[in-house]
Amino acid sequence: MLRKGKYLILGTLILLSFSACNEEVENADNGNSARLMPVETVTIVSDAFDDFIRLTGVVEALEDAIISAEVPGRILSIRDRGDRVQRGNQIAQLDDRMIRAQYEAAKTGYELAEDTFNRLEALYADSIISTQDFRSARAQRDQALAQYNQAEKQLQDSKISAPFSGRIEERMLRTGELVNPGQPVVRLVNTARVKISAGIPERFSGEIAEGTEVMIYFRALGGESRDGNITYAGNVIDPDTRTFTVEIELQNPGERIKPDMVVDLHVKRSTLENVIIVPRTAVLRDEDGIFIFRALEQNGDKYAELVQVRTGMASGSLVQVLDGLQEGDEIVVSGMRTLSSGDQLNVLQNESSLERANRLQSADRPVVSF
Numbered sequence: 001m002l003r004k005g006k007y008l009i010l011g012t013l014i015l016l017s018f019s020a021c022n023e024e025v026e027n028a029d030n031g032n033s034a035r036l037m038p039v040e041t042v043t044i045v046s047d048a049f050d051d052f053i054r055l056t057g058v059v060e061a062l063e064d065a066i067i068s069a070e071v072p073g074r075i076l077s078i079r080d081r082g083d084r085v086q087r088g089n090q091i092a093q094l095d096d097r098m099i100r101a102q103y104e105a106a107k108t109g110y111e112l113a114e115d116t117f118n119r120l121e122a123l124y125a126d127s128i129i130s131t132q133d134f135r136s137a138r139a140q141r142d143q144a145l146a147q148y149n150q151a152e153k154q155l156q157d158s159k160i161s162a163p164f165s166g167r168i169e170e171r172m173l174r175t176g177e178l179v180n181p182g183q184p185v186v187r188l189v190n191t192a193r194v195k196i197s198a199g200i201p202e203r204f205s206g207e208i209a210e211g212t213e214v215m216i217y218f219r220a221l222g223g224e225s226r227d228g229n230i231t232y233a234g235n236v237i238d239p240d241t242r243t244f245t246v247e248i249e250l251q252n253p254g255e256r257i258k259p260d261m262v263v264d265l266h267v268k269r270s271t272l273e274n275v276i277i278v279p280r281t282a283v284l285r286d287e288d289g290i291f292i293f294r295a296l297e298q299n300g301d302k303y304a305e306l307v308q309v310r311t312g313m314a315s316g317s318l319v320q321v322l323d324g325l326q327e328g329d330e331i332v333v334s335g336m337r338t339l340s341s342g343d344q345l346n347v348l349q350n351e352s353s354l355e356r357a358n359r360l361q362s363a364d365r366p367v368v369s370f
Contacts, residue, residue: 034303034344040334041295041345042282042353046274046327049320051313052215052266053208057198059261062249063164063190067091069179070157071099079186081171085162092173092185096158099151106144106151113137113144166190191255195231198265199243207269209233214248215266218257226250230267272313276321277357282333283311283319292325293332295345302345304332317360 073094085091117137124134170187173179196216200208212230217223232247246267250257284291289308296305309324325331332339333356 034342035340036346037304037339037343038335038346038348039293039304039332039339040349041330041347042279042333042351042356044276044278044325044327044329044331045352045354046276047354047357049272049275049277049313049315049318051269051272051315053200053204053269054316055198055200055265055267057196057216057248057263057265059257059259059263060195060197061189061191061259062193062195063166063188064259065163065188066184067160067163067186067188068182068184069094069160070181071154072178072180073099073158074178075173075175075185078171078173078175079168081168083168084166085168085188086165087162089162090159091162091168091188092160094158094160094179096155099154099158103148103151103155106148110141110144110148113141117141160185162188164188164190165192189259191252191257191259194250194252194257194259196228196248196250196263196265198246199238199241200233200246200267202237202242202244204269205237205244208246208267213268215268216248216250217264217266218261219263220258220261221256270313272320275312276325276327277318277353278321278325278331279333279356279360280314280317280319282331282336283309284336292321293336293339293341294325295330295332295347302330302347304336304339304341304343304345306341318357 069092071094073096076093076095078092079085079090117140120129120134120137123129124131166188167190168186169189172184172186179185208230210230210233212233214228214230216226216228218225228248228250230246231249232245234245237244248265278292282292284293290311291306292309294305294307295302297303307324310322312320312322314320330350332345
């Protein structure tokens with residue numbers, strides 16, 4: 001009884017195996033033996049292509065200075081940190097009593113020397129005094145004038161004034177402290193206009209110049225972007241970094257852009273018209289060359305065809321294709337890692353290469369997470 005049941009099970013397995021073999025043969029006869037692979041594709045549309053250099057830059061204030069004292073004295077008053085001043089406004093006042101006394105003495109001495117010279121000049125014209133006396137009076141007048149000008153300058157310097165409009169960011173001294181010539185008093189910064197400095201690799205020295213377009217992305221401002229142009233391009237290569245300096249000046253309404261912020265720069269190298277651009281993910285490389293899977297349509301179905309291409313410029317997530325593709329071709333951009341030539345394609349999504357390029361360029365912009 002047991003042996004009969006054993007033979008029955010074995011016979012059933014043989015029948016199932018035979019049935020499966022017949023099903024594979026029928027699929028092969030119907031031409032449906034190819035694997036069905038899920039993929040995403042784009043249809044090639046020629047478009048303009050902007051080639052960018054991606055760099056990191058640092059924000060600097062156009063006007064940022066340490067204001068120092070030019071004469072010695074005790075500080076009688078000084079502006080607070082955070083105060084805004086206009087050009088010519090007083091920042092600090094030194095005790096000027098000694099300087100003012102010297103100024104008054106120099107002024108009196110000059111007026112006396114000037115009066116003496118004028119009287120002797122009339123006598124010299126009438127040949128009453130000698131040339132030597134006249135020249136001596138003129139020299140004394142000139143010397144007194146120099147002393148008077150010097151005293152006047154020192155009196156003016158006892159009041160420390162703003163050389164440009166800005167905001168006091170640091171205050172190094174307090175009221176009542178003594179200050180010596182050259183000693184820092186405050187740091188004055190004007191951020192109404194700022195500049196961004198960056199280093200361009202020397203291999204681009206023939207392509208990047210003043211006026212070149214730049215896209216600026218501010219990391220600290222949530223990836224906010226601004227258009228700009230290079231306002232200064234250096235002619236000297238830094239021997240340590242092998243770069244040359246470029247600067248971009250910007251208006252800063254609201255002063256939201258602050259010195260020492262780090263920004264991302266996309267510096268435009270060139271713009272190519274009517275070229276084929278594909279996503280970088282579509283490009284496969286091996287020791288034999290560069291390849292892309294193209295969709296080949298047969299009897300209403302699409303199959304993967306591996307074609308060799310030649311690429312050109314690359315920028316972010318996009319690559320220029322010089323040879324191997326033409327406008328209207330449909331290529332695989334997702335799912336190709338497990339794809340083989342001849343596999344049937346189950347296209348989950350298709351869009352134009354222009355639509356995909358626009359989305360990728362938006363994704364290439366720096367994004368800041370908080």
